[in-house]
C-alpha cells in the first residue's frame with residue numbers, strides 16, 4: 001500500500017465531507033489543513049463532522065500561500081467556493097502537486113482553460129468532484145445502456161429555496177450574502193444549473209458521452225422575492241445535444257414556500273426506457289419476448305424489469321479511494337474523470353447560462369471554448 005499525504009484547502013461543508021472520507025482510508029495521510037476562518041480549523045468543530053478526528057500531527061494554515069510554502073504533501077483537495085479562487089489551483093499544479101478540485105472549478109471559461117492547460121502540462125494526477133460517477137446504481141445503468149442506442153434523457157429536480165444549506169464561508173465578511181447561503185446567489189454560485197445541475201449534466205455524460213451543444217431558458221426570480229442576495233432564477237429549462245445524436249433535458253427549480261422536493265430520471269433508448277424515481281431503485285421497461293408477440297398479446301406486467309444494482313454506496317468515499325489510488329500509482333487509470341475530461345461538463349453548464357442570456361440561442365460548446373465569437377463570454381471580469 002502506498003501512503004499519500006494530503007492537504008485539504010477549505011474546511012466547509014464539502015471539505016469536511018472529504019476529510020471524513022479520507023479519514024477512513026488507511027492509504028490517505030492528512031498532513032495539513034487550510035482555511036482563512038480560524039473557527040473552521042478548530043478540532044472540536046471538525047470532530048462534529050469527522051468521527052474520531054484529531055489534529056495531532058496535522059499542521060493548520062490561515063492562508064494558501066503559507067500552506068504551499070510549507071509543502072510536505074503529495075496532493076491537495078480544493079473545496080472552496082468557485083468565486084473565491086485566486087490562482088491557488090494553478091500555483092499548486094505548477095508546484096507538481098496532485099489535485100482534487102471541487103466542481104465547479106471556475107465560473108469563467110478562460111480561467112478554467114488556463115487551469116486545465118497548466119495541469120496537463122505539469123503531468124500531475126487530477127480529478128474533479130463528480131462523485132455521482134461512483135454511485136453503483138449509476139455504474140450499473142451505464143453497463144445496462146452500453147449495448148443500446150440511447151435516444152433521450154430527462155432529469156427533473158424540483159427543489160425548494162429553503163433547502164439551501166447555510167455554508168461555512170463567512171460570506172458577510174467578504175462581500176457576500178449576510179445569511180451565508182452563497183449557493184442562492186448568482187454571482188457566487190453561477191446559477192443553480194452551474195452549482196448543482198453540473199452533477200446531473202456530468203452524470204448524463206457518464207451515460208451518453210460528450211455534449212456538443214446546449215439551448216437554455218431560465219425564469220428569473222421576481223425582484224420582490226429576492227432576499228439576502230438570493231437572486232438565482234426560480235426555474236431552469238436546459239436542453240443538451242450529445243455528440244452521439246442523443247438529446248437530454250435538465251429541468252430544475254428552487255421555489256420559495258413550497259417545501260416539497262423530488263427528482264426523477266427518465267432514460268430512453270430505441271426499444272424501451274428506464275426510470276429512477278427518487279430513492280426507488282431503477283426500473284427498465286422493455287419487451288423481451290418473441291416478436292411479433294404470439295397472437296398479438298403482450299403481458300403488461302412482464303414489461304417492468306427491476307434492475308438490482310445493490311444498495312447505494314458512499315460515493316464520496318469511493319471517489320476518494322479512486323483519487324488516492326491514482327496518486328499512489330501515479331496513474332489516471334483508477335479515475336472515472338480527470339480535470340481535462342471534466343471540461344465538457346463545465347462548458348455545458350456555463351454554456352446554458354450564456355444561451356439563456358442570448359434568448360435561448362444554441363451554443364456549440366467547442367465554439368464556446370475556443371472561438372473568438374465567445375471571447376467576451378469566457379473572460380473573468382477582473383481580467384483584461
Ligand SMILES: NC(=O)c1ccc[n+]([C@@H]2O[C@H](COP(=O)([O-])OP(=O)(O)OC[C@H]3O[C@@H](n4cnc5c(N)ncnc54)[C@H](O)[C@@H]3O)[C@@H](O)[C@H]2O)c1
Pocket residue numbers: 009010011012013014015034035036037040063064079080081082084102103104129130131166167168169170195
Ligand atoms: N461534490 C459535491 O457534491 C459538492 C457538495 C457541496 C459543495 N461542493 C463544492 O465544494 C466547494 C465548496 O463548497 P462548500 O459547500 O464546502 O462551501 P462552504 O462555504 O461551506 O465551505 C468553503 C470553505 O472554504 C473556506 N475558504 C474560502 N476561501 C478560502 C481560501 N482562499 N483558502 C482556503 N479556504 C477557503 C471557507 O472558509 C469555508 O470553510 C464549492 O465549489 C461547491 O460547489 C461540492
